[in-house]
Amino acid sequence: MISDEALARLAVAWEACQLSEAARLIVSAEDPIAQADEVLEAAQRFTQAIAELAQQHGTKWQPEPRTNDDGWWRTNLHHHPEEAAQDLDDWAIRHQDGEDLDSAPVSRHLH
Numbered sequence: 001m002i003s004d005e006a007l008a009r010l011a012v013a014w015e016a017c018q019l020s021e022a023a024r025l026i027v028s029a030e031d032p033i034a035q036a037d038e039v040l041e042a043a044q045r046f047t048q049a050i051a052e053l054a055q056q057h058g059t060k061w062q063p064e065p066r067t068n069d070d071g072w073w074r075t076n077l078h079h080h081p082e083e084a085a086q087d088l089d090d091w092a093i094r095h096q097d098g099e100d101l102d103s104a105p106v107s108r109h110l111h
Contacts, residue, residue: 008053015046021097028092028105085110 019042026035047063054061077084085107092105102108 005053005056008049008056011049012046012053015042015049018042019046024092024095024097027088028101081110082107 019039022035022039022042026032026039029035051061073084085104088106089104093101093103
């Protein structure tokens with residue numbers, strides 16, 4: 001018989017996959033604003049699955065506020081936007097899952 005903890009771990013893995021897929025699709029989306037709700041909903045389901053796994057361990061999990069130092073990205077974005085967009089193009093193309101992406105799924109929106 002599969003334990004409740006194993007099922008909780010499986011749920012975490014599933015929700016992580018769903019969150020990853022929603023985030024991946026938004027990178028090259030025509031209208032990322034319209035798809036933002038899907039990413040947020042997936043993040044909420046992932047958070048709930050993590051909380052349930054923690055409960056299986058007899059602990060209470062609460063996300064801690066973190067400071068995200070993305071200064072390097074903001075600097076690159078503002079000083080070298082074409083390079084930043086090309087990096088995202090490369091990432092999107094490497095991570096496509098059977099979609100037929102053009103050669104510039106992100107950078108095409110710059111012009």
